[in-house]
Amino acid sequence: MTTENLLTFDDTSVAFEAKSDRELKKTHFIFASMNNPLLVRVGTALTSLALKLKLPVKGLIRSTMFDQFCGGEAIDKCEKTIDHLGRYHVRTILDFSAEGQEDEASFDFTRDEALRVADFAKENPNIAFCVVKLTGLGSRELMARVQEGKTLKPGEAARFEAFKARVEAIAKRAYDNGLRFMIDAEESWIQDVIDGIAYDLMRKFNRERPVVYITYQFYRHDALEKMKQGYADLTAEGCFFAAKLVRGAYMEKERERAEEKGYRDPIQADKAATDRDYNLAQEFILDHIDRFSVCSGTHNEMSCALLAGLMEAKGLKRNDERVYFSQLLGMSDNISFNLAKEGYNVSKYVPYGPVEKVLPYLFRRAEENSAIKGQSGREFILIKKEIERRKANK
Numbered sequence: 001m002t003t004e005n006l007l008t009f010d011d012t013s014v015a016f017e018a019k020s021d022r023e024l025k026k027t028h029f030i031f032a033s034m035n036n037p038l039l040v041r042v043g044t045a046l047t048s049l050a051l052k053l054k055l056p057v058k059g060l061i062r063s064t065m066f067d068q069f070c071g072g073e074a075i076d077k078c079e080k081t082i083d084h085l086g087r088y089h090v091r092t093i094l095d096f097s098a099e100g101q102e103d104e105a106s107f108d109f110t111r112d113e114a115l116r117v118a119d120f121a122k123e124n125p126n127i128a129f130c131v132v133k134l135t136g137l138g139s140r141e142l143m144a145r146v147q148e149g150k151t152l153k154p155g156e157a158a159r160f161e162a163f164k165a166r167v168e169a170i171a172k173r174a175y176d177n178g179l180r181f182m183i184d185a186e187e188s189w190i191q192d193v194i195d196g197i198a199y200d201l202m203r204k205f206n207r208e209r210p211v212v213y214i215t216y217q218f219y220r221h222d223a224l225e226k227m228k229q230g231y232a233d234l235t236a237e238g239c240f241f242a243a244k245l246v247r248g249a250y251m252e253k254e255r256e257r258a259e260e261k262g263y264r265d266p267i268q269a270d271k272a273a274t275d276r277d278y279n280l281a282q283e284f285i286l287d288h289i290d291r292f293s294v295c296s297g298t299h300n301e302m303s304c305a306l307l308a309g310l311m312e313a314k315g316l317k318r319n320d321e322r323v324y325f326s327q328l329l330g331m332s333d334n335i336s337f338n339l340a341k342e343g344y345n346v347s348k349y350v351p352y353g354p355v356e357k358v359l360p361y362l363f364r365r366a367e368e369n370s371a372i373k374g375q376s377g378r379e380f381i382l383i384k385k386e387i388e389r390r391k392a393n394k
């Protein structure tokens with residue numbers, strides 16, 4: 001498809017319409033701070049230390065990074081954010097983002113939390129999907145052992161069954177409540193296990209409509225083939241296929257591990273190859289839209305514009321329920337709000353959880369938006385542009 005006449009996302013007045021001048025200044029301050037690599041490095045280290053020493057820094061985190069990227073500390077505390085996004089026709093994906101728990105009681109807690117979200121979502125039309133990271137529901141070490149084909153000891157086998165039962169309980173609740181349920185993608189050394197569970201749940205719950213969504217990471221050179229194969233297998237069995245597409249969040253870790261252990265790097269040779277496969281996947285899906293539903297999870301303007309263009313070329317309505325665009329809360333509002341204004345289905349991941357437990361998530365956002373990787377954060381540039389625009393119009 002050609003790139004002429006594609007949608008653009010330059011209108012920062014739409015992107016930041018909901019922010020007062022004061023709020024915009026605060027956002028500018030946060031992104032300006034993150035744009036400083038030294039500040040990000042020192043800030044993340046000091047924050048972790050301060051929390052360990054029980055210094056009173058929670059309030060500061062809450063009113064800055066947490067406010068920018070998270071909905072609240074609990075489901076009901078996210079209602080303001082959900083309503084706010086809803087006013088601009090942007091729907092919410094509540095994402096319980098407590099990370100780093102590795103015991104059975106925490107896994108049960110995360111399952112119960114996901115069930116609470118599914119019940120909350122049933123009553124709230126502004127919630128688009130339920131989502132989980134499977135490492136919140138079971139041991140990542142166990143998943144790695146299963147993927148390596150190791151024989152599990154009886155206790156381990158029972159824990160693995162308990163893990164699968166937790167995931168299925170959430171999928172069933174989503175199905176019973178008329179919702180859709182996305183399973184996030186994680187590291188390649190546990191991803192086969194995650195995919196296996198996702199396919200099994202699709203077989204169970206995607207008979208009449210798409211309920212369970214698998215996630216493919218297109219920074220992996222095998223993702224496009226895997227997606228096509230998954231689609232062929234599952235639709236041959238009479239299921240609706242559904243996938244979230246992302247580029248992938250663990251590139252450095254993947255490369256380092258492959259080098260350390262001496263196996264072939266699972267990541268594409270370069271960014272252009274990742275972009276190419278991501279966009280080819282969108283084309284494949286639109287060519288098979290009768291049985292394929294998609295959530296395009298990206299901050300990449302070209303991929304979003306291409307998907308919108310493909311929908312038009314296929315004669316789909318902009319709000320066709322089979323196609324969703326999705327971004328993270330606090331990022332790429334220029335894409336989310338412009339797409340929603342044009343009538344497309346848009347949703348934001350809204351992470352929530354206790355401040356100290358969502359810190360790893362916040363640190364990832366800080367690093368992503370800093371100039372650590374040698375490029376100025378794109379959010380920072382957009383906010384500056386909007387501040388300049390408002391100044392000029394005064």
Ligand SMILES: Cc1cc2nc3c(=O)[nH]c(=O)nc-3n(C[C@H](O)[C@H](O)[C@H](O)COP(=O)(O)OP(=O)(O)OC[C@H]3O[C@@H](n4cnc5c(N)ncnc54)[C@H](O)[C@@H]3O)c2cc1C
Nearest residue numbers: 184185219246247248249270271274297298299300326327
């Ligand atoms: C709604 C939503 C849900 C998400 N869910 C998941 C999930 O379940 N699992 C997950 O892993 N991530 C997830 N992510 C994060 C996602 O994978 C990306 O890390 C992030 O969105 C940045 O990619 P992009 O498409 O937005 O933009 P871009 O800025 O265009 O792409 C950046 C991405 O390109 C890839 N890349 C960069 N350099 C290279 C290179 N040299 N070679 C090859 N590839 C390269 C990397 O994946 C990098 O993150 C999610 C993101 C969103 C918005």
